[in-house]
Amino acid sequence: MPSRPWRPVLASATKCCAAEDAVVAAGTDKGLARCRPAGSELSRRLASFRRLSSLANSPASNMADSGGGNNNKDGEAGEMAGPLQLHSFSLSELRGVTHDFSSSYLLGEGGFGPVHKGFVDAGMRPGLEPQPVAVKKLSAGGFQGHREWLAEVIFLGQFRHPHLVRLLGYCCEDEERLLVYEFMPRGSLENHLFRRISATLPWGTRIKVAIAAAKGLAFLHGAGTPVIYRDFKASNILLDSDFTAKLSDFGLAKMGPEGEDTHVTTRVMGTHGYAAPEYVQTGHLNVKSDVYSFGVVLLELLTGRRAMEHVRGRTAHADQQLKLVDWTRPYLSGGSRRLRCIVDPRLAGHYSVKGARAVAQLAVQCTAAQPRDRPRMVAVVEALEKLQGLKDMAVTVGLWPANAPVAGRNAISAKFRADVKGVGAGGLSSRRRTASSKLP
Incomplete structure (x- = not known):
């Protein structure tokens, strides 16, 4: 689920609603107010929507062909x-x-x-x-x-x-x-990466999904008034029967800054691990906030791990949430052998070495601490399209030995690799959880 x-x-973010327009929900145990529209405000919004929806009954197939696209x-x-x-x-x-x-x-x-x-x-x-x-x-x-x-x-x-x-x-x-x-018959990207409902996504399919999702974001950012998606994550990327990715769930989308404005200030909403740090800290939102989230999804495609993972310690007090961006950073700037330590083991070496290096470098750029250092989504699309069709698989160039254990902090045994090749999704899930619990 x-x-x-x-x-x-x-406290630093914009208030979720004005006192005169909302009622405060009681029962919050830590003093964090949650607001909902008052009855009169809800009625006003609904009346406004009904006026707008008076145009909604024309068939969806009769779209204007000349709109600014x-x-x-x-x-x-x-x-x-x-x-x-x-x-x-x-x-x-x-x-x-x-x-x-x-x-x-x-x-x-x-x-x-x-x-x-x-x-x-x-x-x-x-x-x-x-x-x-x-x-x-x-x-x-x-x-x-x-x-x-x-x-x-x-x-x-x-x-x-x-x-x-x-x-x-x-x-x-x-x-x-x-x-x-x-x-969308294939469900979400999250299901294919983490739920083990089917065979692992091949490397080529992961690149295809990343390109399609990047194109969707680039389109939104390139609109006359940019649209900030604000909740880009694996569960909001849906796949059709041909594994073509489409963005869904625009409930948190926001119109971007216009004119000379560099950002909009809004209440902080999103998902832990995907939200850009400057947005979490200040509530300042711009299109580069989506670029950060895209970089996190790139890391998920590369590693097969979630943006936030629960790590079990020896005691209950030692349990912690590990952020994928922080954990992968030491491995992303090294060579191919160092990067191999964090590549999704379910790929069993069937990934492009050059492609993995390029994805790692792109993820580093997208998750840069400063928004100005992150690329635009149009540039991200161009970089990803160059990675299609690469044939330098790790198993064929000697970077994924067939009979030797993988070294590194994320080491997996030869037996585990054999399990990856020979066990279906159902039998693999318990072993995967065991391996995940050994994250540093």
Whole structure:
């Protein structure tokens, strides 16, 4: 189950809401106030959305072709469609396509709420093709749920790009808030890297996923007014049947700075391990904050480890959370043999040596402490595209001996390598947890 969004309230960050516009939720044991819109404010937002959604009933296929869009050099185009080119669904219709939100159709659950699989018929809406869909339902009692739902509708209702998940429609009925997306059959990148639900992702597929995700971010950053994704992480990268990656979950997306402004100041929201340090400390947000998060995902693709891992000590008091950026840094600046110590052992040496070095160097640049030292996503895309098709596998150039243990702090035995080759995902998970517990 994906972790819920991390939402610390920092004294240095902008207040989450004004006193006159919100009520404070009681019962917080450490004095951290959590705010939700007052009834009048919620009504105002809903009325504003309904005025905006009056344009939403035109078929999603009738998008404007002449909107200001971005074109990648390889011909992939992104465009800004007309306002809210979405279908409006009733709650009864979505109950029908998901078999009354049956647990048998449950795909997962996150901070927003549960996601169910469904199927829409050709006759349900003009211009809507019959297809499987993912229906995300806002959990009752969510403090920021309506705001996140509305942001998702507004952003994905206007943007179209091959590497952004497509929002087909929404439901806004009484207190119910639902979103209907195209179905992504391979699930999230997080599942393939960490849940061991299938065979490990090959090196070439990892590069393909990284390029696609980078293109999605580059499109958002290159819009007329930049869009800051703010919650870039492995669980928000979804994969279709061909392992083409698309960004999902725009609930925390924010319009970027305009004119001479260098950042926007907002409340700190995101996920531990992925959030840029300057954003956590000051609440200052810009497109380079997304670049930092992308660098963390690059490290996850390279190492097969999570952005934050729980490390067990000899006693309960010695347990700690280890940040992947900090742990990998000593290995990223060394040579290929030093880098080998942190490469995902499930690859068993079937990775490009040159490619791994380049990914490591790019991750170092993306996770630089100062935002000005991080590259733009357009440059990241260009760097990653050069890594496709490299054939210098570690097992063929002698950097992953077939019968010798790997040296280093992250050493794995020859027996473990044999297990990686011969054991399925189910049998491997317990061994993987044992190896992870030995992190320094």
